[in-house]
Amino acid sequence: MPNKNDYKKMKIDELVVLSQQEDFSALEELIRKVQKDVFATLSYMLKSNENLYDLTQEVLLKLARNISNLHNPKCFQGWLNHIITNTYYDYLRKLKNKPPVISIEYSCPSQDSEINIEIPDKHSKPIEKCITNECERQVKKAIRGLPEVFRIAIVLREFQGLSYEEIASTTNSSIGTVKSRISRARMKLHEDLKNYT
Amino acid sequence: MNIQFTCNQIESLIGYFIEGKLAPSLLEFFNQHLKKCPKCRKKVEQLQKVITKYAPENNPHESKPDKELIGNLSAYMDNELDTGENVKIKKMTILNPNARQKLESMYKFKKLMHNAYEKTKNDTKFDYSKSIVATLNEGQGYTTTYFRNIIILFVLLLIAVITGFIYLYF
Structure with missing residues (x-):
């Protein structure tokens, strides 16, 4: 039976597989590893911090409840982003008093390809220091100011590293549309943030 | 000296040629190769098209x-x-x-x-990991306890019905 330190050293794929075997310690460690990403992604998707913590917990609970339904552990990141995006869309529908449409079903766009998520190496020196609170606020303000479809696309691309194909699958759009949305989002952000580079 | 460029050599010099910065001594041999090699000639034409399209003076x-x-x-x-x-x-x-x-x-x-x-x-x-797993287990515990209680009640009811029948007929 692995001990606490063993779980801390495991990769995401390994924790996913163990969680699917009802290893609750592995599930706890998996949640610990992804919760900050879920929070940060939602914080850039939402237009304000209202309900941010609630939605984060909602996503994590859905992850915990449905982890056994994930057929291919390799697709975990795309599956998690599917949950994040759907939870966000359901939240928007609730605000507009429309019924939620929750779908945990997710099919990996291409099962054979590797999903490469850039995870910064903790031991390497950062090229630049963390930016100031003010700068972070301005970046968040600029991203939150984007039209919704641009915002979702750029957040999934920049912060979750999804491919255009995966973003198209998650947002029910075409690859060409995703390409256009991302480039237009970048143009708008460039305009809004030119004083911060 | 008769210099004959290979296609790989043309590939490495193509940028200088397009920019007009290729050394004059090499230009003759470059053009000689282009005359004989349609593949390299096509590459140069394609690159020239791209450069022309995005050249600042054309935009x-x-x-x-x-x-x-x-x-x-x-x-x-x-x-x-x-x-x-x-x-x-x-x-x-x-x-x-x-x-x-x-x-x-x-x-x-x-x-x-x-x-x-x-x-x-x-x-x-924050750290939600423990609370999320606890919520998950609570849900399962609650369902299991509820189900168990229903089964116990059902069995008791069955025993009562059977006892009643036995009492009535015997």
């Missing part, structure tokens, strides 16, 4: 960002172009200072956004 409205250029640079940065397009854009950014500047600017913004995202992540102090 007088530079103050308005070229949407198609930005779109392609954006997809290039995300490694979402096919091999042919990838090579075209790479060569174009090498030869066109305007495109190169735009790409460098896009990389700077990418870095800025990532820094902001990492700061957001690092500033979070």
